[in-house]
Amino acid sequence: MDIFDFSEGREGYYGDFGGVFLPEILHGTIEELLQCFRDCKNDPNFWTEYESMLKSYSGRPTPITYLENLSKHLGGAQIYVKRDDLNHTGSHKVNNVIGQGLLCKRLGKKRVIAETGAGQHGFATATMAAKFGFDCRIYMGAVDVARQRPNVFWMENLGAEVISVTDGQQTLKDAVNECMRDWVTNMADTHYILGTACGPHPFPEMVSWFQSIIGKEARKQMLEQTGRLPDKVYACVGGGSNAMGIFQGFMDDERVELIGCEAGGKGIGSYMHSARLAYDDAKVGVAQGYKTYFLQNEDGNMSETHSVAAGLDYIGINPIFSHLWEQGKVRFEAATDEEVKEALKLVMKTEGLIPALETTHGFVTAIKEAPSLSKDKIILINQSGRGDKDIFTIADALDDSKWKSFITGKARDYDLEKN
Amino acid sequence: MDIFDFSEGREGYYGDFGGVFLPEILHGTIEELLQCFRDCKNDPNFWTEYESMLKSYSGRPTPITYLENLSKHLGGAQIYVKRDDLNHTGSHKVNNVIGQGLLCKRLGKKRVIAETGAGQHGFATATMAAKFGFDCRIYMGAVDVARQRPNVFWMENLGAEVISVTDGQQTLKDAVNECMRDWVTNMADTHYILGTACGPHPFPEMVSWFQSIIGKEARKQMLEQTGRLPDKVYACVGGGSNAMGIFQGFMDDERVELIGCEAGGKGIGSYMHSARLAYDDAKVGVAQGYKTYFLQNEDGNMSETHSVAAGLDYIGINPIFSHLWEQGKVRFEAATDEEVKEALKLVMKTEGLIPALETTHGFVTAIKEAPSLSKDKIILINQSGRGDKDIFTIADALDDSKWKSFITGKARDYDLEKN
């Protein structure tokens, strides 16, 4: 089944989801992008160049690690992890960003813009822009700027201009809106590097295509390392790019179950979460250029969302998943903030891995389900990113008192310097 | 030339340097270690297991990246970088740590101890200990504990006990002394994972052997990617493990010049540096178990050292380098703190790379020398680690005011929480 094999007149649609809902002024730009993307997709040299750049710059292929200790500890299925945390910049975001960078070069554009929530995508984009020599502007909600200063610091030092967005909830979705605004103003020389498999066509398809490198590698590696395919594949789902990335490797394998793990935040019924499919609170709508399940009220205004992981804290989900979910091809579960903290601690101590908070949502569900599977079952988790850049968030989440006194000490030093 | 092919009665000596200067009580332990290491070195399966673990857990082989922008910018030699920053835990330290972990398993020991300065080696050791299921204690100078809290935070969360050492200068060398003290007490069940190619034999040889994977890979990759060997290879030198690692790939290649880059701190004549060979301030001595060039006074008491990079801030240098330097096989240069800051900024902006402060010392010298080389020359720099974990140090080094107000804001939040 090729989900990107659109039927006549349904280009960009996955069942009822997807499409292009953009101001008329962007029509030409998005057409140009679509055309260029089609050219890239049909040009085998493009993929070769893409792979080779990821290899030499980002260290792909990333390995698969067998978690012997965690598997034993849980006493059920054998757990494997795809290590996209080992990428340059620390997450799978770089796959998409390098792909779009190459495409931007083809488009002949010299400036890139991007939204970012946690900062991972902005960090990856700023890095890519430095490498490609593009001008770069990153839009980031003011709330995220405040809580993700380390990423802002790096983006700025990589030469990007970081704009703090003070509209709306001042988080990811508002940064997306600002990107749209910049784009309709500067589309002649600017490419919008959307960070996840959301937004108007061809973004969901394009981002999924670039991320499919994860699944391609993973399928091959699992066969090499275990002699067979995994029984279940878990990935966290914000917009859905890392999950689409790994799932695509197993889409045609009927017996591999695919499980997307959303941000359950403060739990079901709390209305403080970002679970679009795992919980029952979202409905279909149109925003930010595409149609999908959104967390919104009866008027169609978007709800406040919440997650301990900024990168999952988003109103919508990639339209491909809305379709695959309705088709029963992908199961969706949610992990709460509390569950995430516990799982993170467990994984650090048993395996020496530090998954990003986003990523840890995938671990939670796998850890819940592994014990009831027999020992000859194999499950695979996508480690989309590393958590060591999230120290402020993780230390806060774990309420680490030594960290807090370190910070207050630092602050005292800075105050003294000033005087 | 095999520098490890010791002549009769000179086991563990490189010219006049090296040896074993340890309390008698450790004699058996160090003999046992030496024997086990010899077994490992002679057992081809050991290296295979070592390589395969680094592959599946740490993402080796790390790639070589061509720095097209920086090369153009400087207008001279073509610059390539070996990307050991892409390793799990973010530096080359993991190579040594995984190797010694496997060896510790062979020794049948269940507890590991390690010294750490910047925290990279401690972080890597704590990670390895979690993965191997060892008890783990990390000794770290109190000054370093205070300035490297993020690494302490991760080590503790990985399950290691971090001991703050309050003796002496309260930095790396004092942590080494504490490890020795722990070791003479607990050698029956404890292996001391020394973090660099220093200390008593067989540590310099052993650490170099594990790190030689860098040079092995790099030589092969350079031939594949450029069709020939580099003209010059640069690496920063703290204890000297990453430099030994990459240099070993080119030791028999007469026409490859090897350049070690030490911490020039506040510069020549300042006595605030850690340049043992590049400056004229060190002399031969015996401390911490081995004989080499040390920064010391006429009585043989060690001098205070300084570097913006905690990982280079050390009194001694690996004895192999003392010998190779006297033999004219390796040239030594120093980079000052100021030069390091400038080079870091340049590399971030032109290439989207964030070398660790330690690593950046290698870049400084390469950047100084590249412009006067012709365009058909090729130079290779070893990127021993990534800098994103050093945000506190780098932000301080770059005197970033937005960072400072972020920290004081955070501190205010924590204070409010308490009330």
Add this chain to the structure above:
Amino acid sequence: MGIKTFIEQKLDYKDILVMGHVVCGYPSFDDNISALEIMEDCGVDLVELQFPFSEPSADGPLFVKANEMSIKSGTTVDKCFDFMSKVTSQFSFKVLMMGYFNTVFQMGEREFLQRLKFSGGDGYIIPDLPIEEAVNLHSMSKEFDLDPIILMTQTTSEERLKKLGRSCSGMVYAVARKGVTGSKTIMDDSIESLINRCRKYTDVPLGVGFGISNRADLDFLRGKADVAIIGTAALKAWEDSKQAGYRQFFESLQLS
């Protein structure tokens, strides 16, 4: 009487019409009424009533804030329709709904058109709904005799202008420049050529919007376009000095 006829009739005695804009419920519905009264006094011909949406990605900062504040203060779609009923019964403007597609989508397209009709509206402008996605809505609109206002832009290709032209109804909205609402547009040849390009593909009246901000802009458009669409400039006047500033702004346009 449809929008097209309305404009054409007025053009018999006016050389250019003006369309105004309010964001429903911002700063309040009462303030909206004051604004509309001033516009009516000063000779404005049509108004867009913007239904606030949480993700107004085609709007500039001033409108973004207006959308946000309005929702925060409790404006709902129901209240917007009630307000539209009041406006259409109390004023003589032609009234268009302006908003984002999710508002329509959530209530259902037919229900939306019914309520729009029932509230006395004459058409709608939905900037994030391209014609490809609007096939149903547009054809249903004919049943209700409501005009979907199509936007044409400087970046639109000839081929696409032709296609858009075929969907036009009521009037066409020519977007005077790239970007979102909010900043000043320099009136120059490029605007004239945009107008000429649009005219080639449709015979409905032509409005020009985005950045029209003073009497001189109107003078420039006179004889070229049929309707000048004024948004941000008026809202800015309100923000600066409320009713007084608003009245002064519209008076300075010297509409007849």
Add this chain to the structure above:
Amino acid sequence: MGIKTFIEQKLDYKDILVMGHVVCGYPSFDDNISALEIMEDCGVDLVELQFPFSEPSADGPLFVKANEMSIKSGTTVDKCFDFMSKVTSQFSFKVLMMGYFNTVFQMGEREFLQRLKFSGGDGYIIPDLPIEEAVNLHSMSKEFDLDPIILMTQTTSEERLKKLGRSCSGMVYAVARKGVTGSKTIMDDSIESLINRCRKYTDVPLGVGFGISNRADLDFLRGKADVAIIGTAALKAWEDSKQAGYRQFFESLQLS
């Protein structure tokens, strides 16, 4: 008279000798003299004068601090030798230099031995200098009639004890437990068996050190070892209550 003869002669009328320890210059050279006076009053037979070193990796916390403070307050190797001259002329102890190898290495081995001899020392204990690295120094020491004190430990193999035995001169230092100086050692069978093992490979007098801290320990060693070596326990007494505590500590040992 060499150390061996000295000890053997004393053993004619004493059943166990005691060796004390000071860190030169800590807290001050004057305090060192007070300490030595007390030791002499109380019947101590030999003393180690530790030359402070910046990296005392075989010492425990108390001595580490003492080394550090002494260097900080300006103690140099020259001053240590001067002090040794003073001690050997003023007191009747046998005096050993104790320190780390770098101190010797920096001045040169021959120079070191010359100065040690000149200052009246009888030998030296260098814990970080294994016999393999000491070949030269040991053979030169014979010229100067100085005794290098060899350490034997519980972890030392029979084979190695044999080898160490061949290098012994003056006395042998049996290390009563693993670890650095500083904590209490429990006197038990393992100590007895260590002593027996050491005796098999050398006929020089045997001292036991590391953690000897009271009269009971001495009683345990009496008849088994020749010299009890006391370090940390005495320094701790000094730290707790200066001369008074120090005297009380040595008096409590009831040396004859």
